[in-house]
Amino acid sequence: MVRSSSDYDESDVRIRPSRRGSRPRSKDRPAHTDAVPGRVLGVDRGRYTTLVEDADGKRIVTAMRARELGRKGIVVGDEVHLVGDATGVDGSLARIVRISPRETVLRRTADDTDPVERILVANADQLVVVSALANPEPRPRLIDRCLVAAYDAGMEPLLVLTKADLTDPTPFLEQYAPLSVRHIVTARHDGTTDGLEALRTALAGRVSVLVGHSGVGKSTLVNALVPLALRATGIVNDVTGRGRHTSSSAVALALPDDDGWVIDTPGVRSFGLAHVDLTRIVQHFEDLEPGTEQCPRGCTHDEEECGLDAWVESGAAGPAGPARLDSLRRLLRARTPDKDD
Numbered sequence: 001m002v003r004s005s006s007d008y009d010e011s012d013v014r015i016r017p018s019r020r021g022s023r024p025r026s027k028d029r030p031a032h033t034d035a036v037p038g039r040v041l042g043v044d045r046g047r048y049t050t051l052v053e054d055a056d057g058k059r060i061v062t063a064m065r066a067r068e069l070g071r072k073g074i075v076v077g078d079e080v081h082l083v084g085d086a087t088g089v090d091g092s093l094a095r096i097v098r099i100s101p102r103e104t105v106l107r108r109t110a111d112d113t114d115p116v117e118r119i120l121v122a123n124a125d126q127l128v129v130v131s132a133l134a135n136p137e138p139r140p141r142l143i144d145r146c147l148v149a150a151y152d153a154g155m156e157p158l159l160v161l162t163k164a165d166l167t168d169p170t171p172f173l174e175q176y177a178p179l180s181v182r183h184i185v186t187a188r189h190d191g192t193t194d195g196l197e198a199l200r201t202a203l204a205g206r207v208s209v210l211v212g213h214s215g216v217g218k219s220t221l222v223n224a225l226v227p228l229a230l231r232a233t234g235i236v237n238d239v240t241g242r243g244r245h246t247s248s249s250a251v252a253l254a255l256p257d258d259d260g261w262v263i264d265t266p267g268v269r270s271f272g273l274a275h276v277d278l279t280r281i282v283q284h285f286e287d288l289e290p291g292t293e294q295c296p297r298g299c300t301h302d303e304e305e306c307g308l309d310a311w312v313e314s315g316a317a318g319p320a321g322p323a324r325l326d327s328l329r330r331l332l333r334a335r336t337p338d339k340d341d
Contacts, residue, residue, distance in 0.1 A: 032097045035081035038063070040074060041252040048074060048096060052086055059088035066095040074099060076250045076263055077122040077207065106153050106209055109272030117275045121209045121250060121263050127155045128203075128262075130212035130221065134166040139213060140175060144334035145271040146211055147181065151284045151331075152276045155209075158202055159183040162217040164194075178323035179331075186221070196224055200255075207261045214267030222264045226253045229264075273335045285328050287317045302329045 038050035038061060048063045063082050065074055074080065079100040085092040102122040109117055127150035131138045143159070150157040159176060161169050164187035173183060184202060186195035203225070212218045222229050250265045282289050282301060291311025292301065299306055308328075312321040 030097075032081065032083050035083045035097055036086050037100075038080050038082050038086075038096075039252070040076055040078040040080060042249065043074065043076060044249065048080075050080065050082065050094075050096075052082065052088065061086050061088045061094050062092065063094040063096050066097045068097065069099070072099065073119060075119050075122050076252050077124055078102070079123060104153050104155055106149060106155065107275055108149060108268075109274040114272055114274055120265060124207045124209045124263060125155055126158055126203075126206045126208040127153070128158045128160055128208050128210045130160045130162060130210055130216050130218045132163045132216040133161050133169050133172060134163055136213070136215050138172060141334060142213060142268070142271060144331050145273055147179070148273055148276055148281055148331050148334055149271060152273075152280050157181055158208070160199060160221070161185045162221070163187065165189060176327075178320060178327040186217075193221075193224055196221075200225065203255060203262060204259045207263070209263045209265060211265055211268060216267075218267070219264065222253065222262060225262060226255060229253050276335060278332060278335075281331055282328065285324060287321065288312070288324060288328060291316065300332065302332050 036052055036054055038052040040048050040050050041060075042049040046064060048065070050061050050063050052059055052061045061082060063080075063084075063086075065072075066083075074096060080096045081098040081100070082094040083097050084094040086094040104122070104124055105119055106121045106124060106127065107117045107119055127146065129143055129146040129150075131143055138161075147157050159181050161172065161183065164185045169185050173185075176183065182202070184195050184198050186193055186199065188194075199221070210218050210222065250263055252261050252263045254261055278300065282292060288308055288311070291308045292299070294307030294310065295301065296305050296307075301308055308325055311317060312325050315321070317324060
């Protein structure tokens with residue numbers, strides 16, 4: 001019998017079964033209970049150099065990011081878990097399947113209006129701001145911005161001034177005295193570096209990030225601290241007064257005798273702070289923070305109605321109150337764009 005088109009309905013539709021079966025895709029992911037922990041030491045074009053320490057000892061393992069992590073970023077300093085071939089033998093490749101919660105995160109933005117944050121380093125506890133006293137000239141605004149980033153990240157700042165053999169560091173240090181920032185001064189004499197032992201002591205047992213603009217001698221310090229690092233060093237352009245980028249990517253290096261880590265970063269020429277919360281900066285001025293209770297709602301702490309002025313004038317912040325308030329406001333103003341950064 002011949003059927004017309006009007007005789008058909010949806011019950012007559014034939015569904016061709018899938019060759020892969022009709023079972024719905026599961027959202028469950030493997031637990032990876034056998035994953036081994038590691039620390040990310042370097043990142044290069046989708047490959048991660050990690051340090052694995054377990055019952056078999058220490059070894060360097062190259063890994064890739066597992067698909068289940070999606071777009072979640074992995075940076076130097078991250079504590080991760082790996083599966084697959086974690087032997088570390090030449091040609092082996094493991095997979096990073098988990099990233100442990102980060103204790104600290106050092107961030108910056110492209111500029112002060114860009115809402116997109118870029119994570120530079122994870123799990124460091126000390127930010128070492130390296131600046132030359134001469135050749136190239138120091139850039140206080142960039143230093144101030146790095147200090148703000150350290151306070152915002154919950155990291156302890158350390159100011160390292162290089163090339164003190166070229167000029168007296170005292171006038172420059174006077175600018176930072178009210179901030180009570182720890183500092184170390186280094187100088188080159190007869191092939192040796194004065195102040196290097198003090199720097200080693202300050203880095204011992206810590207995870208420290210070295211940040212500074214190009215040409216300040218950062219890589220030279222790293223090579224002195226970690227002789228096998230072999231970080232490239234460069235010279236300063238006589239015309240522009242700027243250094244050449246000699247470190248192309250961040251890398252974590254173990255200090256001798258396993259006495260801490262230093263993370264060398266590429267030279268920076270700007271440090272955007274669009275992500276910074278003003279209240280976190282003020283919290284690092286324990287003598288001034290109580291005075292903010294008298295501030296109007298939304299106070300930037302750099303305006304006529306700010307309650308900190310009356311707090312300091314009353315003497316509640318102590319004899320150093322005026323200088324401390326000036327320094328706080330200098331850091332707050334560091335969040336504003338400046339063409340010389």
